[in-house]
Amino acid sequence: MKNLIKNIPTPILEQILETSFKWFVVVDRDAKIVYINQEYCDFLEVNREEAIGKHVSEVIENTEMHLVMEKGTADIAAPHYIKGTYMLPNRVPIVIDNEIVGAFGSVMFRDLNDWKKLSSHVKKSMDQIESNMKQYQNSFHSFYDIKGTSNAIRKIKETITMIAPTKLPVLIEGEIGTGKEMIAHSIHALSDRAEREFVKINCSTIPKELIDEELFGKWIESEQRLKKGRVQQAQGGTLFIEEINELPLTHQAKVLKVLQDHIVIPKGTDVEMKIDIRVIMSSNTPLVELVKEKQFREDLFYRIQAITLQVPPLRERIEDLPELIQTFMLKYSTEAGKRGIKINRKAWWLLQHYDWPGNVRELQNVLQAILYLIDGNQITEDVLPPTIRRHKQHLIRTNGTLEEILYQVEHQVLEELLENESDKQKIAQKLGISRSTLYEKIKKHNL
Structure with missing residues (x-):
């Protein structure tokens, strides 16, 4: 069989592949595309020649081709959300001499209506998908928008999938700009309330004298009607209370009543209204510290x-920075009508060694502004904001496992040496390693 395949001319093999699979892609051990058929490129709206050689995640959104190689096991008929719909792909690692050298992905069904006819087992899965599909239309964020493979982000994703189907309240703590609202949307989108309302209120932006009626509603005596608050608006769905650390103590008792008794009392009346909502809250300050300072109710x-x-x-x-940068670059370069934008080595170094006090939101805003304003197709250090250009501090980060920390240190050392010296032999001598070992490490760190 192997000899037979070897004797088939390459053009014939390509023709067989093109006609056997509607959409398919092949990646190498570095998850870079080595082959993708034209029909798939037409659907993705990408140029075939430009797609080949790129990391598969740059071309196919939400792809898991690289994860298939990491696991070493095939993903068969795993629903893949792409370009506003679900489809069913197969992803299979390519193994030669007991070594994974790449992966092959093909789309089985581009329309899940066909898939639903196959079996009752598949139909059950499809029903679950359809029950949550509306969230992609109504929610600004989805589970797939949470980017990153760090231990912390993986743990958050795992927890979301476990708690989303429950009715339990959730507290999300993190600095401003870390993506707390995105996580709240994701919990709602994966719950059985996904087709109902997702209502939010930010306690830090509403005047204290108005927050009562905005949150719990108000009875307007002159009009004999109830002005619904966010609690009533979220009936049957999810209420997201942003920055609950800013909620006055006098109103925290009402939130507790909503959570414990499922009752709300609008301003201007003593009438109790039954409420069925899921409550998610966020805080940019650790609430346990506010409890100690008597600024937040202990019982709540x-x-x-x-x-x-x-x-x-x-x-x-x-x-997680490279994946986040890649995501925002793809999004905003498309919006700006620009293609093939690259970041030079010095700009990359500055981006990776900046503290990002504004977190992911700051990164998003910086890249959006740069991509709209730059001339040419390269982001250099000169176009970065002054706050980033001035940041020269060398940081050794101590979060993560020892292996992760050592990897980061090695990456930083190699990056700085390559920035200042083009002669690889001199770099190898300086590090006390062979030139071949240096090239292996450069490839390992994708430098």
Whole structure:
């Protein structure tokens, strides 16, 4: 059989592949595309020649081709959300001499209506998907928008999938700009309330004298009607209370009543209204500290803290920066009508060694502004904001496992040496390693 395949001319093999699979892609051991058929490129709206050689995640959104190689096992008929719909792909690692050298992915069904006809087992899975599909239309964020593979982000994703189907309240703590609202949307989108309302209120932006009626509603005597608050608007769905650390103590008791008794009393009346909502809260300050300072009710804190998601600042999960940059680059370069934008080595170094006090939101805003304003197709250090250009501090981050920390240190050392010296032999001598070992490490760190 092997000899037979070897004797088939390459053009014939390509023709067989093109006609056997509607959409398919082949990647090498570095998850870079080595072959993708034209029909798939037409669907993805990408140029075939430009797609080949790129990391598969740059071309196919939400791809898991690289994860298939890491696991070493095939993913068969795993629903893949792409370009506003679900489809069913197969992803299979390519093994030669007991070594994974790449992966092959093909789309089985581009329309899940066909898939639903196959079996009752598949139909059951499809029904679950359809029950949550509306969230992709109504929610600004989805589970797939949470980018990153750091331990902290993986843990958050795992927890979301476990708690989303429940009715339990959730507390999300993290600095401003870390993506707390995105996580709240994701919990709602994966719950059985996904087709109902997702209502939010930010306690830090509403004047204290108005927050009562905005949150709990108000009875307007002159008009004999109830002005619904956010609690009533979220009936049957999810209420997201942003920055609950800013909620006055006098109103925290009402939130506790909503959580414990499922009752709300609108301003201007003593009438109790039954409420069925899921409550998610966020805080940019650790609530346990506010409890100690008597600025947050202890009983409310213990009612909501059982499920707490701690979202780390970007500086503590810097390993997620390349994926975040790639995501925002793809999004905003398309919006700006620009293609093939690259970041030079010095700009990369500055981006990776900046503290990002504004977290992911700051990164997003910086890249958006740059991509709209730059001339040419390269982001250099000169176009970065002054705050980033001035940041020269060398940081050794101590979060993560020892292996992760050593990897980061090695990456930083190699990056700085390559920035200042083009002669690889001199770099190898300086590090006390062979030139071939240096090239292996450069490839390992994708430098």
